[in-house]
Amino acid sequence: MDRRVDVRRFRIGLHGLALLRGWPLDGADRAEGQMREIGDLLEHPPNLRGLGDPGLDAAYDAWSETYDELPNLLIDAEEPLVRSLLEGLEGQVALDAATGTGRLTRPLLELGFEIVALDRSPSMLRRARGRAANSHLATADFRHLPLRSESVDLAVCGLALTHVEKLGPPIAELARVLRPGGTLVTTDMHPVAVATGGLAYFTTGDGSRLMARNHVHWPSMYADSFHTAGLAIDRLEELFVEQSYLEQMATPEIREAARSLLGLPLVIAWRVRKLPG
Numbered sequence: 309m310d311r312r313v314d315v316r317r318f319r320i321g322l323h324g325l326a327l328l329r330g331w332p333l334d335g336a337d338r339a340e341g342q343m344r345e346i347g348d349l350l351e352h353p354p355n356l357r358g359l360g361d362p363g364l365d366a367a368y369d370a371w372s373e374t375y376d377e378l379p380n381l382l383i384d385a386e387e388p389l390v391r392s393l394l395e396g397l398e399g400q401v402a403l404d405a406a407t408g409t410g411r412l413t414r415p416l417l418e419l420g421f422e423i424v425a426l427d428r429s430p431s432m433l434r435r436a437r438g439r440a441a442n443s444h445l446a447t448a449d450f451r452h453l454p455l456r457s458e459s460v461d462l463a464v465c466g467l468a469l470t471h472v473e474k475l476g477p478p479i480a481e482l483a484r485v486l487r488p489g490g491t492l493v494t495t496d497m498h499p500v501a502v503a504t505g506g507l508a509y510f511t512t513g514d515g516s517r518l519m520a521r522n523h524v525h526w527p528s529m530y531a532d533s534f535h536t537a538g539l540a541i542d543r544l545e546e547l548f549v550e551q552s553y554l555e556q557m558a559t560p561e562i563r564e565a566a567r568s569l570l571g572l573p574l575v576i577a578w579r580v581r582k583l584p585g
Contacts, residue, residue, distance in 0.1 A: 313359040313519060318505050319562055320349050325504060326568035345565065359509055359519040364471055365429065367520040368408075372431035373513040375409050381556050383411065385547050386467060386495050386575050391415050393493045393543060393579045399461025404443075405450040405482060406468030410436030413443055421462060426450065451477045455485045462486075465494040470502060470522040475533040483537035488584040492539060498546060498573035499524045530578060539580040547575040 323342045330338065362370070394415055402421035404412055409432055416423050423443035427433050430447050437445060448454050450465060451472070463482045472478055482492055497506050508520040527544070534541060549569045 313361055313507075315359060316349055316353055319565065320346055321505055322562060322565035322568055323349075326565050329568050342565070359507070359517050361519055361521065364520050367508075367518050368429040369431040370512045370516070370518055371510050371520070372409065372429065372435050374511060375432070376411075376435065378511060379556065381553055382467065382497060382575065384556075385553070386577070387411070389545055389547060389575065389577050390464070390466060390493060390495060393545070393577060394419060394462075394464075397462055397491055399490070401460045402462040402464065403453075403455070403460045403482075403485060404440075405453070405463055405465040405478075407436050407440065407445070408432045408466075410439035410443070412464055412466050413440040416462075416464065417442070424455065424460065426453065451481055453481050453485055457484050458487045460485050460487065461490045463490070463492045465492070467495055467497065467508075469494060470496040470525060471508075471520060473523050475525050475529055476536065479530075479533040479539070480537045483539050483582055486582040488582055490582045491542075492580045492582070493578070494580075495575060495577040496525070497522055498576045499526050500573045504569075504572070527576065530576075534578070534580050538583050538585075540583055541578065541580050543577075543579040545575075545577040546573045547577075548572065549574050 323346045327339060327342050390412060397419065400422060402416045402423050404416065404423060404425040407413065407425035407427045410425060413423055413425055413436070423440060425436060425440050425443045425445045426448040427436070428447065428449045433445055433447060446454065450468070463486055465482065469475060469478060486492060502522045502524045507522060509517065511517055531541065549572050551570065553574070554563060554566050554569065
């Protein structure tokens, strides 16, 4: 079922977050300005199109049309971080467990890995074929990987675990296919960003505005899932919202309220290692 998400509530929430973060510091004029904005949004609702919520699979099939063409702040921030986490890693076979259009296959190829690239969206995989021509591509869900146990040296999962309600099953499955001593690199929208309204939202080729839902996974939940799966944490990295990000992500009418996001975490990334035995 295609549901609609009211964008006005997000705008009101941004002003509320600005009030919450600024109440002990901001002057009365600034606070009054935020409250006036909230009042105006409630009294005179803007004519905003809601975001369609067609479900995860339908959303990503639709997103495949524009995924590589439209700007994506989250990806622009995350990809250099992935490269830094891959530095120094060696092996023969790498799994890109939610490859999408194959955007992370390039750094894996540069490191000399043979790549197995999987995704649950056939439309995304069709886009990936040009970018990952020398890879083994297949449609699969990372909770049920069609791979032998201990068959890959490296697994990468970029901006995907946040879409599943429970972390345990996919992390256990990724650990299963790793060889002892192998590495898992995973990134996600930071749970603080998700908890404050962060969604995967996009515009399709016909101009429709859609979204894919995210779930909040706190760092302790990742850590517990890694431990249960026999994975040891090597590195934890976070990226935080900077002024330059706001200039890219915020439309002029919400830019002032979006300042409430400055300094909050945007991306969380892990590098973990499979323990022997």
